[in-house]
Amino acid sequence: DIQLTQFPSFLSASVGDRVTITCRASQSISSYLAWYQQKPGKAPNLLIYTASTLQSGVPARFSGSGSGTEFTLTISSLQPEDFAAYYCQQGETYPITFGQGTRLEIK
Amino acid sequence: QLVESGGGLVQPGGSLRLSCAASKFSFSDYYMDWVRQAPGKGLEWVGRIRDSAHTYTTQYAASVKGRFTISRDDSKNSLYLQMNSLKTEDTAVYYCARFLLGGVYSMDVWGQGTTVTVSS
Numbered sequence: 001d002i003q004l005t006q007f008p009s010f011l012s013a014s015v016g017d018r019v020t021i022t023c024r025a026s027q028s029i030s031s032y033l034a035w036y037q038q039k040p041g042k043a044p045n046l047l048i049y050t051a052s053t054l055q056s057g058v059p060a061r062f063s064g065s066g067s068g069t070e071f072t073l074t075i076s077s078l079q080p081e082d083f084a085a086y087y088c089q090q091g092e093t094y095p096i097t098f099g100q101g102t103r104l105e106i107k
Numbered sequence: 108q109l110v111e112s113g114g115g116l117v118q119p120g121g122s123l124r125l126s127c128a129a130s131k132f133s134f135s136d137y138y139m140d141w142v143r144q145a146p147g148k149g150l151e152w153v154g155r156i157r158d159s160a161h162t163y164t165t166q167y168a169a170s171v172k173g174r175f176t177i178s179r180d181d182s183k184n185s186l187y188l189q190m191n192s193l194k195t196e197d198t199a200v201y202y203c204a205r206f207l208l209g210g211v212y213s214m215d216v217w218g219q220g221t222t223v224t225v226s227s
Contacts, residue, residue: 001169032212034212034213034214036150036214038150042219043202043217043218043219043220044142044150044202044214044217045217046213046214046215049207049211049212049213049215050210050211050212050213053211055213055215087149087150089150089152089213089214091212091213094166095152095166095167095168095169096140096152096155097152098149098150098151098152099149100149101149101150
């Protein structure tokens, strides 16, 4: 199975900060990587697909990059509604796997 | 657009069938996934069913293979998850999600989730 490791697991930041979350795959997944945001008690919401394509309706302050085994999600200027958990997910190979998650909290 | 139902409390070794009702899109054209989330934990993919063009073939996570079965009824715009031989570690919120091919390869629509608790 392809393992996805996210870091950091926990991130404390302030409104207006620029933050980056990294997702590292145990083997190459080309660009078959997605990022999801999940707020407490809610379903995940797709932010980015194929590593760098912004899903329709997602604010432009979110961006993704990377290919192969190293990927990043960047939020350019944190807004209050961005404090949530973030997960990466690979779609290259079965079984589909998710990273363990990054919890982003207000400093 | 996706609404799960059928969750509840079940004893270890028991069975439960979850349903997911789809609306506002052409359900039969899409692959569909089940994803779960144990209390306080991350997301775990459970399995996938393809569309009729791909003969409704399925894929499962190793943790549920042989115990869970995914099916669909395109005439009813419905997805199902039959869960047998349930274990306490199957306790989770179960989400159904639409999987997009065509260069997206991601789950773009999710239900609100239904809670399954396996406990004696």
